[in-house]
Amino acid sequence: MLRTLARLPRTGPQPLLRRGISRSAARAAARPSKTHLPGHPESPYVARLDAAFLDGRPAGIPTYRLTDGHGTLLEGVDEASLNLGQEEAVAMYRTMQLLPALDLILYASQRQGRVSFWMTSSGEEAAIVGSAAGLRATDEVFAQYRELGVLLWRGYGLDEVMNQVFGTAVDHGKARQMPVHFGSTKHHFHTISSPLATQIPQAAGAAYALKRSPGREEDVAVCYFGEGAASEGDAHAGMNIAATLRCPVLFIVRNNGFAISTPSAEQYCGDGIASRGPGYGIPTIRVDGNDALAVRSAVQTARARAIAEHRPMLIECMTYRVGHHSTSDDSSAYRSASDVDRRRSADNPLHRMAEYLKARGWWNDKQEEEIKKSYRRDIVAAMSKAEKLKRPSLSSMFDDTYVDMPENLKDQRAELARLVELYGETDEWKKELQKHEFEGKDLAEHRRR
Numbered sequence: 001m002l003r004t005l006a007r008l009p010r011t012g013p014q015p016l017l018r019r020g021i022s023r024s025a026a027r028a029a030a031r032p033s034k035t036h037l038p039g040h041p042e043s044p045y046v047a048r049l050d051a052a053f054l055d056g057r058p059a060g061i062p063t064y065r066l067t068d069g070h071g072t073l074l075e076g077v078d079e080a081s082l083n084l085g086q087e088e089a090v091a092m093y094r095t096m097q098l099l100p101a102l103d104l105i106l107y108a109s110q111r112q113g114r115v116s117f118w119m120t121s122s123g124e125e126a127a128i129v130g131s132a133a134g135l136r137a138t139d140e141v142f143a144q145y146r147e148l149g150v151l152l153w154r155g156y157g158l159d160e161v162m163n164q165v166f167g168t169a170v171d172h173g174k175a176r177q178m179p180v181h182f183g184s185t186k187h188h189f190h191t192i193s194s195p196l197a198t199q200i201p202q203a204a205g206a207a208y209a210l211k212r213s214p215g216r217e218e219d220v221a222v223c224y225f226g227e228g229a230a231s232e233g234d235a236h237a238g239m240n241i242a243a244t245l246r247c248p249v250l251f252i253v254r255n256n257g258f259a260i261s262t263p264s265a266e267q268y269c270g271d272g273i274a275s276r277g278p279g280y281g282i283p284t285i286r287v288d289g290n291d292a293l294a295v296r297s298a299v300q301t302a303r304a305r306a307i308a309e310h311r312p313m314l315i316e317c318m319t320y321r322v323g324h325h326s327t328s329d330d331s332s333a334y335r336s337a338s339d340v341d342r343r344r345s346a347d348n349p350l351h352r353m354a355e356y357l358k359a360r361g362w363w364n365d366k367q368e369e370e371i372k373k374s375y376r377r378d379i380v381a382a383m384s385k386a387e388k389l390k391r392p393s394l395s396s397m398f399d400d401t402y403v404d405m406p407e408n409l410k411d412q413r414a415e416l417a418r419l420v421e422l423y424g425e426t427d428e429w430k431k432e433l434q435k436h437e438f439e440g441k442d443l444a445e446h447r448r449r
């Protein structure tokens with residue numbers, strides 16, 4: 001190999017010594033003026049320890065907002081540049097209002113034992129719907145669980161909501177998920193999974209795939225997560241791989257002040273989640289999450305940049321979780337009801353959007369009353385319809401995981417068939433079986449004798 005190289009003609013630049021330059025001058029020329037290592041190509045050298053330490057929080061990260069607490073545009077905002085017409089603005093508000101309407105009824109239904117679980121969006125309507133409005137309908141969404149508003153914005157219907165919540169046979173997920181764990185291929189909304197932060201590396205991977213898929217170059221992946229989920233190791237893995245592989249993904253953080261009972265003051269010591277963006281080399285913006293217009297505009301701009309620059313963007317929406325974490329939580333155990341009331345009235349995203357619309361003559365109190373009534377009526381109707389539908393057949397729960405069902409699953413299915421045969425006629429079992437398609441009779445063919 002060496003001999004082969006020696007025979008090759010020298011075509012490149014000749015070594016300095018051959019060109020008659022002294023040995024020490026050659027050494028100096030070979031040494032760059034700053035001896036930077038690959039890991040810190042631009043860091044200035046300083047000789048003072050106090051100047052070298054990076055302490056605590058760097059200078060505060062600003063918060064982008066367009067309206068004040070009463071929906072009035074801030075001075076200097078160029079409204080025309082928002083490109084938001086009456087139709088879209090009203091549609092945003094209507095979707096925002098559908099969330100509390102659903103929350104009210106489904107939260108109460110859980111208390112009545114009609115559904116097993118619910119999570120409210122209360123306080124975060126602007127962060128959720130405002131961001132959805134800044135996306136394209138074919139962007140692939142990887143949500144955490146409090147983002148039903150994204151699906152509603154994309155036209156997910158009340159029947160679909162109820163079929164998921166009640167686990168009916170026509171649910172997209174075949175009733176295999178607990179309530180709130182929505183998913184819809186048609187709406188480009190990947191099924192939610194309970195373990196926190198798993199969606200973050202998944203979204204980075206999906207974004208990488210989008211960039212490499214002909215015809216999908218104009219779509220991004222969108223990853224929602226809470227400030228609590230941001231403490232998971234997967235958040236680091238997902239954001240770092242997205243930055244290094246230049247994946248067009250929007251990381252949209254809902255910083256709502258709590259992760260169940262853990263307040264954000266105990267969740268991190270830095271300046272929110274936004275401060276982590278520069279650490280990964282990810283362009284970052286912090287937004288007033290209660291300002292639907294600001295969230296929409298930040299997402300639109302970040303989205304355009306993610307596509308043009310082939311890189312991830314981080315958007316931290318500052319908001320407040322007004323409701324309990326879920327129906328399994330009682331937040332009065334760790335925060336005072338008066339504090340919640342104070343925050344809700346001081347900065348209410350619904351009020352801000354309504355006032356913005358009213359000031360333009362796009363909305364009035366009569367319309368407000370009307371949608372509240374019609375939402376209630378439609379939700380109750382969809383709910384009673386779903387409640388009457390059958391659940392999926394018992395044998396179907398063993399399907400879809402494997403192309404060829406392994407023996408251990410066949411054994412479990414046979415065992416269930418045996419139990420249904422043994423107890424199926426007792427009152428308790430009969431009542432339960434009647435809720436399912438085919439009432440358990442579909443298992444008969446899987447019995448082992």
Ligand SMILES: Cc1ncc(C[n+]2csc(CCOP(=O)(O)OP(=O)(O)O)c2C)c(N)n1
Binds near residue numbers: 195230254256321325
């Ligand atoms: C890996 C993992 N750890 C813990 C939990 C339990 N858990 C469910 S939600 C939650 C809080 C998440 O808070 P945050 O990300 O801020 O979202 P928020 O509920 O505020 O919308 C926790 C700890 C979980 N589901 N998965």
Ligand SMILES: [Mg+2]
Binds near residue numbers: 226227254257259260
């Ligand atoms: Mg939170």
